[in-house]
Each structure stands twice: as C-alpha cells, then as structure tokens.
Amino acid sequence: MTGSDDDELERWLDAYEQAAALPGRAARLSCPTCGVQALRLEFVSFSHGGEAVMPAFWCDSCRRGLPPVRAYPPAWATPVRWEETALPDYDLVGVPTRPQESS
Ligand SMILES: [Zn+2]
Numbered sequence: 001m002t003g004s005d006d007d008e009l010e011r012w013l014d015a016y017e018q019a020a021a022l023p024g025r026a027a028r029l030s031c032p033t034c035g036v037q038a039l040r041l042e043f044v045s046f047s048h049g050g051e052a053v054m055p056a057f058w059c060d061s062c063r064r065g066l067p068p069v070r071a072y073p074p075a076w077a078t079p080v081r082w083e084e085t086a087l088p089d090y091d092l093v094g095v096p097t098r099p100q101e102s103s
Contacts, residue, residue: 011032012064012066055072
C-alpha cells in the first residue's frame with residue numbers, strides 16, 4: 001500500500017461524498033483502500049437525550065471504514081436505530097488501531 005494514512009482518509013472522504021450524493025450509489029463505488037465494490041453506507045440514529053444521526057460507511061471486503069464523526073448524513077438519509085443495526089467491527093481509516101512499530 002502506498003500513501004500516508006491522511007491520503008487514505010482523503011480518498012474515503014471523497015468516496016463518502018459520492019456515496020452520499022445519491023441513494024444506492026455506495027454499491028457502485030470501489031473501495032478507496034482495496035478497490036473492491038463492497039462499500040456499504042448506513043445511517044445510524046443514536047438517542048442521547050436528543051437525536052443524532054451518524055453515517056456508517058465501510059467496506060465489506062477489507063473491513064475499513066470512515067470514522068462516523070467525519071461525515072454528515074445527506075438529506076435523503078433514512079436512519080436506522082442503533083439497536084437495530086448489525087454493523088461489522090471495522091477499522092477506522094485515519095485512526096490508529098494498533099501501535100505503530102518503527103522498523
Ligand atoms: Zn475495501
């Protein structure tokens with residue numbers, strides 16, 4: 001893999017913009033990380049006193065995904081309650097999940 005994590009995050013943000021532009025578009029996009037057409041986009045609503053909706057955007061192939069706080073749901077979003085979702089445990093792009101070993 002080439003490029004820094006920042007580049008990868010930029011590509012995911014670009015892909016999210018395209019995926020959020022039209023319903024069903026995510027399925028036709030290639031994953032910014034692995035290139036497979038396996039992107040999934042769901043909108044999850046959380047109730048913490050108020051209602052908050054966060055996009056969940058991830059790849060079913062490489063299990064990478066966009067950190068939800070980085071994106072806003074589009075107007076057409078149909079939120080699913082958090083309790084009713086079955087999101088996979090995917091790695092967040094741009095967020096270190098393991099200690100980096102300096103070789
Ligand atoms: Zn992928």
